[in-house]
Amino acid sequence: MPKAVHEKLGLRILHVEDSDDHQLIMRSLLSKTGLSYHLTQCHHRDQVKTQLASNPPFDLVLLDYLLSDGTSESMLGWFTGVPVVMVTVMEDEQIDSKLMQKGAADFVCKSELTPNLLKRVIRHALDRQNILNQLIEESWHDSLTGLYNRRFALREINRLISERNRYGGDFSCAVMDMDELKLINDTYGHQVGDAALKHLALAMSSVQRDDDIAARFGGDEFLVVFPKTNPDEAQKCLLRLTEFLNERPIHVGDKDVFLSVSCGLVASTGEPALELLEKADQLLYRAKGEGRNRISSEAS
Numbered sequence: 345m346p347k348a349v350h351e352k353l354g355l356r357i358l359h360v361e362d363s364d365d366h367q368l369i370m371r372s373l374l375s376k377t378g379l380s381y382h383l384t385q386c387h388h389r390d391q392v393k394t395q396l397a398s399n400p401p402f403d404l405v406l407l408d409y410l411l412s413d414g415t416s417e418s419m420l421g422w423f424t425g426v427p428v429v430m431v432t433v434m435e436d437e438q439i440d441s442k443l444m445q446k447g448a449a450d451f452v453c454k455s456e457l458t459p460n461l462l463k464r465v466i467r468h469a470l471d472r473q474n475i476l477n478q479l480i481e482e483s484w485h486d487s488l489t490g491l492y493n494r495r496f497a498l499r500e501i502n503r504l505i506s507e508r509n510r511y512g513g514d515f516s517c518a519v520m521d522m523d524e525l526k527l528i529n530d531t532y533g534h535q536v537g538d539a540a541l542k543h544l545a546l547a548m549s550s551v552q553r554d555d556d557i558a559a560r561f562g563g564d565e566f567l568v569v570f571p572k573t574n575p576d577e578a579q580k581c582l583l584r585l586t587e588f589l590n591e592r593p594i595h596v597g598d599k600d601v602f603l604s605v606s607c608g609l610v611a612s613t614g615e616p617a618l619e620l621l622e623k624a625d626q627l628l629y630r631a632k633g634e635g636r637n638r639i640s641s642e643a644s
C-alpha cells in the first residue's frame with residue numbers, strides 16, 4: 345500500500361512565527377510528533393519570500409496569524425497547492441471561518457497544541473490537500489476523453505496571452521471539429537460516436553509535443569494550443585494528426601471507419617482569448633465549407 349504523504353520521509357515544513365519563544369515551542373512540539381520532517385522557520389514576510397523563491401516547494405505551512413507587522417491573512421495566497429495551518433494565540437470563530445474560506449486548511453490555538461494534536465492537524469491538512477488536488481485535477485479534465493476541458497484551455501490561453509504581451513513569444517492555436525460525427529452517431533449509434541471522440545483524443549495525445557495543450561472544448565469541438573510555436577510548425581503537428589487518423593480507423597464490427605477533422609489555425613497577436621478563438625472558428629468554418637478534412641490558416 346502506498347505511504348500517505350505524512351508518512352513519507354522528510355516532510356518540508358515552513359513555520360512563520362515572529363516570536364523566538366514560540367518558534368522554540370513549535371520546534372519542541374514537532375520533535376515529539378514522531379514525524380520525519382525538515383523545518384524552516386521564518387520571522388517575517390521578507391524571509392518567507394526569500395524561502396519561496398529559493399527553495400523547493402514546502403509540503404505544509406504553519407502560519408502564525410498575528411505577526412509583528414499585522415495579520416498574516418494576505419500571505420494565505422502565497423502558498424498555492426500547499427496546506428496552510430493558521431496558528432493563533434486565542435480562538436475566534438469569526439476569524440477562523442473567514443480564514444478557512446480564504447483557503448486555510450485549519451486554525452489551531454497555540455495554548456492547546458500538544459504533539460498529538462499537532463500531528464493530527466498536520467495529517468488532516470495533508471490529506472485534505474490531497475483530496476483538493478485530485479478534485480482540482482478532475483475539474484480541469486473532460487470525463488469522456490481524459491483531455492483537458494474548456495475551462496483549463498481558456499486559463500492556459502489567457503496565461504500565454506499575458507506572457508506574450510509582457511515578454512513576447514509566439515504561440516498558435518487550432519480549433520478543430522470532428523467531421524460528420526452526427527452521421528457516425530446516426531449510422532452506428534452513440535457509443536460508436538463516443539468511441540470516435542476518444543479515438544480522436546488518443547490521436548491528439550499521440551502526436552502532440554510535451555508543451556502542447558490538447559483539450560476538448562465541448563461536443564465534437566477540440567482545441568490544441570501550441571506554446572512557443574509559429575503557425576508553420578503548428579501545421580506540421582496537425583498534419584501528423586491527420587496522418588494518424590488516415591492510418592488508423594476505428595473498427596465497428598468488420599468495418600473500418602475512418603475519422604477526419606477540420607481545423608482553423610491561428611497565431612496569437614496579443615488579442616483577448618475570445619477574439620483569438622473567434623478568428624480560429626471562422627477559419628474552421630471555411631475548412632468545413634471547402635469540403636472538410638483540412639486545415640485552414642490565415643496564410644492558406
Ligand SMILES: Nc1nc2c(ncn2[C@@H]2O[C@H](COP(=O)(O)OP(=O)(O)OP(=O)(O)O)[C@@H](O)[C@H]2O)c(=O)[nH]1
Nearest residue numbers: 521522523524525526527529534535537538563564
Ligand atoms: N456520441 C457523441 N456524440 C456527440 C457528443 N457531443 C456531441 N455529439 C454529437 O455530435 C454531432 C455534431 O453534429 P454537427 O455539429 O452537425 O457536426 P457533424 O455531424 O460532425 O458535421 P460537420 O461538423 O459539419 O462535419 C451532434 O449530432 C451531437 O449530438 C458526445 O459526447 N458523444
